[in-house]
Amino acid sequence: MSVTFAQGFSAAGVEAGISATPGKKDVALVVNEGPLTAAAGVFTTNRFCAAPVQWSRKAVADGSLKAVILNSGGANACTGKAGYAQSVATAHEVAGLLGTEDGEVAVCSTGLIGELLPLDKVLDGAARAFAALEPTMAAGEDASHAIMTTDTKPKTVTRMGSNGFRVGGMVKGSGMIAPQLATMLCVITTDAVVSAGQLQAALGAAVDTSFNRIDVDGCMSTNDTVLLLASGASGIEPDPDEFNDLIANCCASLARQIIGDGEGASHDIRITVAGATSEDAALACGRAIAASNLLKCAISGNDPNWGRIVSSLGTVPADVAPYDPDEVTVDVNGVRICDGGKPGHDRSEVDMTPRQIDIDVDLHAGTSAATVWTDDLTHEYVHINADYES
Amino acid sequence: MSVTFAQGFSAAGVEAGISATPGKKDVALVVNEGPLTAAAGVFTTNRFCAAPVQWSRKAVADGSLKAVILNSGGANACTGKAGYAQSVATAHEVAGLLGTEDGEVAVCSTGLIGELLPLDKVLDGAARAFAALEPTMAAGEDASHAIMTTDTKPKTVTRMGSNGFRVGGMVKGSGMIAPQLATMLCVITTDAVVSAGQLQAALGAAVDTSFNRIDVDGCMSTNDTVLLLASGASGIEPDPDEFNDLIANCCASLARQIIGDGEGASHDIRITVAGATSEDAALACGRAIAASNLLKCAISGNDPNWGRIVSSLGTVPADVAPYDPDEVTVDVNGVRICDGGKPGHDRSEVDMTPRQIDIDVDLHAGTSAATVWTDDLTHEYVHINADYES
Known part of the structure; x- marks a missing residue:
């Protein structure tokens, strides 16, 4: 399920050796096959925001994204210009593989703060994820596993609109969850025919009543990123109110799953x-x-x-x-x-x-x-x- | 040491059976024998402030206190009018024993929130503490033990001014320590000749850079009370700046001791x-x-x-x-x-x-x-x- 539930999306989750845990998938790739590439994003307000956040905020500013590459095993936060160069290089690698512009690729990282990534492994992982891309449910599941850190289980959601459009999503997050965009990393996809403006409005409102209303430990992350991508592949124009409600419903479900998997939580x-x-x-x-x-x-x-x-x-x-x-x-x-x-x-x-x-x-x-x-x-x-x- | 280090003060700490821990002293009494009865207080800003806080805030408003009675084993917080009546009855009992007005007696309580006190035991404890009153160091120590809850050790301080006036104090506090008046209960005594206005100014400034700058768990108490009493028994008028510095120094020491005894802390x-x-x-x-x-x-x-x-x-x-x-x-x-x-x-x-x-x-x-x-x-x-x- 997850991000491949909506038509027009392929995904992959592969092991690239970034995570310290042997056998752990640690690179995920989500590609929007179109015809639309509408996108919206909401990011951490932390002033020490990570390099991938700085990059992705710019990449999504024009309302268009072709792909998102995500890694666990390292946050690439507080890493200065060298860290920013790593995020740029990662986007560049994926753009080359997809034959698109660098600015069409968002980058997300999660893990330890204050260390550079093993860039060779990230780029190698990107190539292998590209080779593994599939529009299947299994590929979506692989992606949702690859973004986990202290999460004990993948967190995904799927919803269908009354006239048949689809929404799917995945999130990772278990600790460092504060009431300001408490999510770490989240990608939501839809095959509805919607504009970037509609996406941003729907996402902003949805985040406000979901990820902004949960709190595991009051600690705000440097890497929080929520992205919403629309392929338009269903050819269906949703009722605007229903679309907004469905996005809010997806975010609420994912936020609830974060609480259900909060670090060490028993209640x-x-x-x-x-x-x-x-x-x-x-x-x-x-x-x-x-x-x-x-x-x-x-x-x-x-x-x-x-x-x-x-x-x-x-x-x-x-x-x-x-x-x-x-x-x-x-x-x-x-x-x-x-x-x-x-x-x-x-x-x-x-x-x-x-x-x-x-x-x-x-x-x-x-x-x-x-x-x-x-x-x-x-x-x-x-x-x-x-x-x-x- | 503690509150009896300054001349003109007697104290006691007795077991009254309020605490659930057998053998635990749980009622303390501090009496200002004069000649002055100048006093100042700083209290929690919590809107659910406890009955004893409501009483003591009024009692000290005129700048005069003859005595303070304190109990552990129950906070008498969120107990409504019945709880307030208990604080008034406690002050009335002590005032009767001392032959003074009710409004000359401050009341402090600490322990479980949301339950009335066993009033008979409190009043009996007050009578026994009155009978045990002494101006000795040992009596001061007994008082500092009687106010402990999750504290693992008593926390006291003594300081002497350059021209011989004395300041002593005791505090309890280990958890529910937030950066807004993080102390629970504190009584500081001095034998300097100072006015209530001087006391209030010195105490306000001292609290701001001490109890207001420590944080065990970010949780603000309903019962926080800091009282400063002056007997004038030394006959010494202190240099105002030195007096302020000494009060600040005492509060800093007590605050530092709270951190050193923070619940479960290893650092x-x-x-x-x-x-x-x-x-x-x-x-x-x-x-x-x-x-x-x-x-x-x-x-x-x-x-x-x-x-x-x-x-x-x-x-x-x-x-x-x-x-x-x-x-x-x-x-x-x-x-x-x-x-x-x-x-x-x-x-x-x-x-x-x-x-x-x-x-x-x-x-x-x-x-x-x-x-x-x-x-x-x-x-x-x-x-x-x-x-x-x-």
Whole structure:
């Protein structure tokens, strides 16, 4: 499935020896066979953005991409001019193979920050990925495996529009997931007949309510890239609203899968803040709760510790989210354990055995709501990030 | 030592059965015997501030306190009107014992959020602490033990002015330590002859560069309280600048001790950001780095992962801290491992065996600097906070 579900796309995932893990596929190639080459991108806002981000941001600026090459095993971030030259050389290699311009090729990298890539291996991997290109489901799966790092499973999505156009996508991301474009690397493809402008509008809105609303560890990556490519191969013009909804739906699914595979996580935590004076106010409250290490530890210990929920909520300034602490209610998995800022039902009544923990906060100050997702904080998260050099 | 180092103060620490730990002292009393009763306080800005904070903020508003009663074993936070009545009753009990007004007694509580205190035990503890009051060093030590929760050791400080006035203090705090008044409970005493206004000015400035610049887990407490009491018993009027410096020095020492006893910490991390356009810019950068779970995990694994330092630095908006990423240098324990935004010396050259890790960032954008402190993130932190109901 993945990026080859939509017509007009071929893909490959090959082993190029970049990753330190023997046998690990580490180069993916996604090629848009057309007839359209419309494209849109959203990138990290980190000021230390990686060389491939600097390159790809320029490459997609004209609304057109023929291909995306992605590697795991190295982020090529904080590598200066030499690193930028590597991204350019990689795009140049793929463009030569495809017979197109360098600027038609986006480059994505993920892995350790602060080291140059083994360029020979990357270029060799590009050539082998080109030779392996296929429009099959299996090739799409290979690509989704090749971009994994600490991910324990590939993350893909497919959706079909009511009049038959298709959307497919893949994402990698498990740690260094902050609420600003929390994704690492994502490629979504569609065979719908749409313009680059439509793609950018759909992607921007979709990212805002998906990748921008999940938080594994509050750490923003240097390499985050989300690309949306349209081949037009279906010949179908989608209803604009349906198209936007479908892209948002794909991003939401992929974001949810990132949370489900968060580093070391034993619980996925959905936090919905309702009764806010505005969506921004609800979002600020949700993010404050999602960022609490203390709460995330408590959840990993199956403790529905509402004191850690309200103490985080209490850090949001009153001008950002007006509410009266004495009116706030908190439900965990359907049990109201904080009622009007005071103890409600006993916390022992909450069933904490499900993987998904639902935290519902009502501020009783308005009619707006927002949902954010995070993971619990476990021994395994510390283990992964104390021992993995990423 | 502790709060009885200054003349004119007596203290006690007794076991009242509030704490779940058998034999744990859990009620402390500090009494200002005068002749002055000048006092100042700084409190949490959390909107879910605890009942004792609500009470004590009012009690100290007139610049006068005769005594402070503190308990561990329960925070009396998010307990509504019933909780507030408990704080009032506690102050009333102590005031009766001392023959003073209720408003002369501050109340501090720490422990689990969201449960009422066992009031009978608190009042009984107050009576027994009153009976045990002594101006001795041992009594001061008892008080510093009685306020501990997850702290593994008492934290105290003593300083003497050049003309003989004295300052002593105690603090508790180990987790739920955020850069906004990261302390939980702190009482500092002095026998200098100073006004309440002088105390408030000295304390506000001291807190700003000490408790407001440490970060264990980014979580702001509902109960944070710092009180400064002056007895005037030495009869000595201090030089105002020296007095301010000494109070700042005491707060810095206590803050440093909190970091040294951070929950589960195996490394204390000093982060100094220099070359900034302003102190606020330097502080914003330092705090962004100190908040990174990924960096804190890397340090616990003895990995001087500078990629996680600069990726955190890169989240600070350019209008908050102007700098050019290509100019930034990062030294860890004296080794320049990031030079001009690119790799410098190999990270293997950094000796990570010391308890204290020094991270020195130079933005090369100006002449201002700021230092913040944090701890590494360890398995033990997760263990403490997954299993301890606080």
